[in-house]
Amino acid sequence: METTISAISILPCGKTEVDRFVKSFKSEILANYRDPLKVLVQLKYAEMTIKNILTDDEINNCFLNEAILYGKNDNIYINNANIRVQETGVKHDYSASGDPEWNDLDKEIESLTAKKKAREKFLISIPDEGTVDPKTGLYITRPPKSSKTKCVVTIK
Numbered sequence: 126m127e128t129t130i131s132a133i134s135i136l137p138c139g140k141t142e143v144d145r146f147v148k149s150f151k152s153e154i155l156a157n158y159r160d161p162l163k164v165l166v167q168l169k170y171a172e173m174t175i176k177n178i179l180t181d182d183e184i185n186n187c188f189l190n191e192a193i194l195y196g197k198n199d200n201i202y203i204n205n206a207n208i209r210v211q212e213t214g215v216k217h218d219y220s221a222s223g224d225p226e227w228n229d230l231d232k233e234i235e236s237l238t239a240k241k242k243a244r245e246k247f248l249i250s251i252p253d254e255g256t257v258d259p260k261t262g263l264y265i266t267r268p269p270k271s272s273k274t275k276c277v278v279t280i281k
Contacts, residue, residue: 138204139204139205140205162276165276165278166278169278169280170280173280189210192208192209192210193210197210198210219231245268248265248267248268249267249268250267251265251266251267252267253267255267
């Protein structure tokens with residue numbers, strides 16, 4: 126009987142299998158075995174599915190409870206992957222410490238960040254031929270831009 130979880134079993138489980146799968150996928154997509162845009166959309170849904178599964182608190186608690194059965198400080202090895210229980214996402218609320226030096230530094234960083242963003246906005250508005258900075262008299266140019274062009278999938 127096919128279950129939701131059994132659908133995952135057809136996916137690679139190991140670095141070598143992943144490499145082989147990607148190579149095969151690339152060969153098939155470049156050979157136009159299927160409509161590339163339909164495959165792209167399906168991949169985005171698969172990505173969303175995996176992300177939603179891996180960020181679900183109840184599912185993560187199930188994984189955690191199972192790992193703890195092996196021993197909290199033990200490394201668990203499955204299919205050349207190491208699983209261990211550890212504290213993650215540690216955050217400190219420094220503003221609650223009452224340290225005036227930290228508070229001053231934080232305000233200074235906020236101020237400098239705002240000034241930097243304003244300067245960046247000015248720099249990208251410079252004409253193609255460049256300009257003379259009125260404050261320093263130096264000739265400055267617009268910062269070079271780089272980008273990639275790719276298909277962006279928005280799931281509604």
